[in-house]
Amino acid sequence: MRFGIQTLDGFEFCGKTVLCRVDMNQPVNRETGTLKSTARIAACVPTVRELSDRGAKVVLMAHQGSDIEYQNFYCTKPHAKELEKLLGREVKWIDDVTGPAARQMISELKKGEILLLDNVRFVSEEQTLFEMKLALTHEQQVMTQVVRKLAPLADLYVCDAFAAAHRDQPSLCGFEQVLPSAMGRLFEREYCVVSELMESPERPCVFVLGGAKISDAFIMMETVLENKAADQVLTGGLVGNILLAAKGEQIGRRSLDFIYRSNYGEYIEKARKLYERYGGKVMTPLDIACVEKGERKEYGLGNVPEEAAAVDIGSDTIKRYREVIFGAKTVFTNGPMGVFEEKVSESGTKAVFEALGETKAYTVVGGGDSVAATAKYAVTDRLDYICTGGGALIRFLAGEELPVVKALRYGAKKFGGQ
Numbered sequence: 001m002r003f004g005i006q007t008l009d010g011f012e013f014c015g016k017t018v019l020c021r022v023d024m025n026q027p028v029n030r031e032t033g034t035l036k037s038t039a040r041i042a043a044c045v046p047t048v049r050e051l052s053d054r055g056a057k058v059v060l061m062a063h064q065g066s067d068i069e070y071q072n073f074y075c076t077k078p079h080a081k082e083l084e085k086l087l088g089r090e091v092k093w094i095d096d097v098t099g100p101a102a103r104q105m106i107s108e109l110k111k112g113e114i115l116l117l118d119n120v121r122f123v124s125e126e127q128t129l130f131e132m133k134l135a136l137t138h139e140q141q142v143m144t145q146v147v148r149k150l151a152p153l154a155d156l157y158v159c160d161a162f163a164a165a166h167r168d169q170p171s172l173c174g175f176e177q178v179l180p181s182a183m184g185r186l187f188e189r190e191y192c193v194v195s196e197l198m199e200s201p202e203r204p205c206v207f208v209l210g211g212a213k214i215s216d217a218f219i220m221m222e223t224v225l226e227n228k229a230a231d232q233v234l235t236g237g238l239v240g241n242i243l244l245a246a247k248g249e250q251i252g253r254r255s256l257d258f259i260y261r262s263n264y265g266e267y268i269e270k271a272r273k274l275y276e277r278y279g280g281k282v283m284t285p286l287d288i289a290c291v292e293k294g295e296r297k298e299y300g301l302g303n304v305p306e307e308a309a310a311v312d313i314g315s316d317t318i319k320r321y322r323e324v325i326f327g328a329k330t331v332f333t334n335g336p337m338g339v340f341e342e343k344v345s346e347s348g349t350k351a352v353f354e355a356l357g358e359t360k361a362y363t364v365v366g367g368g369d370s371v372a373a374t375a376k377y378a379v380t381d382r383l384d385y386i387c388t389g390g391g392a393l394i395r396f397l398a399g400e401e402l403p404v405v406k407a408l409r410y411g412a413k414k415f416g417g418q
């Protein structure tokens with residue numbers, strides 16, 4: 001037991017069927033079916049290997065999203081191939097989650113064998129919980145398809161998905177109600193490192209927030225500003241665009257259309273409230289970059305062309321943000337400063353991440369795309385901690401009891417170890 005949660009040390013696994021929820025959600029190229037980063041898959045390896053070595057029949061559950069928040073789910077087939085390579089042993093895969101085919105395959109597994117099910121978010125209940133803002137209690141989650149169909153086939157549940165620990169969903173919080181449960185090795189390590197780190201971060205403590213997961217970013221900003229964990233927040237990416245729009249700045253019609261088309265219009269209003277409360281602590285871009293005829297063009301605020309799409313922060317912003325980073329003692333980063341996948345719009349992300357590599361401050365980077373960016377700009381080894389979680393990390397830092405932590409603690413109380 002650690003933190004009131006069972007660890008893998010609390011159980012015998014030989015011959016047991018273990019449902020193990022991992023987070024292998026990676027940036028994916030949908031056209032070629034290839035993964036642009038495999039960092040999270042590599043992070044799952046110790047737990048999967050240990051379970052298999054200890055004779056468990058390992059059934060892995062995972063989700064895969066897409067670039068824009070929770071839309072465009074993708075299958076987990078490439079993940080099985082990658083995991084197989086990393087483990088050096090076979091990983092079976094099936095394009096089914098809870099149906100008869102998946103259940104048959106689970107029941108036929110032998111000791112040590114590993115099966116990855118398809119994307120759990122293909123089961124609608126798993127996603128409606130956040131898409132439709134439905135709130136099922138953990139007890140109610142027991143009645144969902146994924147728990148009803150899979151729990152009877154399993155002896156134990158292991159959650160290693162620290163990066164998804166802030167999601168209140170059946171595959172994450174439902175099984176602990178009905179099966180003896182433990183956290184995996186990755187979950188255990190991230191929990192330890194991050195909680196130690198946050199006990200008293202050295203000041204000034206700066207949060208760099210960018211990327212495209214708007215609802216997460218807003219919760220983060222609100223919590224870290226409210227509980228004073230953050231002395232300053234630097235914003236970029238789509239988050240920065242929304243904040244600029246809220247200030248009444250011109251960010252280009254295509255940027256604004258994109259915000260409304262993605263249903264983020266309401267956040268412009270939320271951003272205004274954020275300014276009213278914490279104005280001085282939230283920094284927004286001073287200039288932005290657009291792409292015109294394949295070339296990068298930068299504009300100061302006030303001069304942005306009407307039709308533009310803001311895809312990166314500009315040079316003045318880069319300079320200012322780097323100064324703030326060099327003046328900080330602790331820097332948490334989640335989300336890139338622009339569409340860093342394209343060369344013309346990578347400068348902001350590249351410069352900020354290089355600053356993270358250079359600064360003497362304690363640096364933590366979390367999030368699928370952000371971790372991919374640390375590798376792309378070769379700063380991985382110079383950061384102090386890389387966390388698989390983005391949203392989970394920030395909420396954990398904000399002192400929230402994450403839903404999965406709560407569920408695992410419940411499981412530990414109800415079933416204990418063995």
Ligand code: ADP
Nearest residue numbers: 211212213237238335338339367368369370390
């Ligand atoms: P992380 O995975 O690190 O948590 P996110 O998933 O929130 O980060 O954001 C990454 C995505 O945000 C990238 O695909 C990137 O192209 C996109 N992005 C960054 N800046 C912009 C922008 N200005 N407009 C649209 N998308 C953006």
Ligand code: MG
Nearest residue numbers: 367368369370
């Ligand atoms: Mg991402």
